[in-house]
Amino acid sequence: MRARLLQAVFFTVVLTLSACATPLIHSPVFETESQLLAARGSPTRVWENPDGTRTLEYATQPYGWTCWMYTVDRDGRIVEQHDALAPENLARIKPGMTKAEVDRLLGAHRREHFYSLSGEEVWDWNIRNEWRGVLFTLFNVHFKGDVVERTSVSYVYNWLDPDAM
Template sequence: MKPLSPASTLAALCLSLAACAQLPLAGDPAAIRSLADARRILGDPALRWSNPDGGEQLAFPQGPMGYRTWMVHTAADGRVLSMENVMSMAHFARILPGMSQDEVLRILGPSYPGWTVYYKARDELVWEWRYCDVWAEPARFDVLFDGRSATVRSTMSQPERLSQPWGRGDRREWCSP
């Protein structure tokens, strides 16, 4: 297999960045009007739930290194009723002690499996999501589940740079529009 030339590598990088830039803004009905549009633009949903009215709720995570999970709500005929990025403090605040794992999934969508950790000594399962915090910094949100009951024990979040030695790693440009 022949390696890519520097020009080809640069072109591929530009195309992939342009594709990311083309993701619609939350709630933009002009960009995504139907389930078919959502699948064409965002790909296949990671999770989907059927609603009693015949509509669906679909989760489209843009991770692991992305900062968005699009939650799309559709009517029975496939029209998009709403679409929003659920990687926000408003959605994180809805996660309360005692909630089930399914309830968390319906609010935030799936966490990245590679960041799921079980701590045997605490009998605790931790799910983690990446997001841009209110200061436009990459951050992580964790939900800690009791291992026995599989319900939320607590939550926490912190900017990614705090996990770097001496607070290095300011990546605010990654969260800029």
């Protein structure tokens, strides 16, 4: 019983701390790269785009559930911003895409697993969760080799909530 109580306290602390580190669902609208950098600091990664623009990635994995992408033109103006982990962007992942394409589209992932029996490598991302009793919702991308085979969603339930099961 004591072990369960300690686990409950641990999960509560982890969730509380991760919520503090997670940006709001809606990012403020930035007009320039200098405004963005002053407000958000250094990006997780910077992507060079073929048209000469750059995309600044602000990933919050492994505990957060957003990944804001800001596209900056040559003059330092932000021409687009979106959450890469929004449902409409997750829906863009299709069989046949490469790991590099998925990485670019969704941003840094939370974790990788390899399943030797199926030969699949699975990357996952924490995503927004609206379900009562669910601690985490994970979006999974299943690869065979370097190519997307399929996607799935996993739920980690709060076993302390009697309505969760």
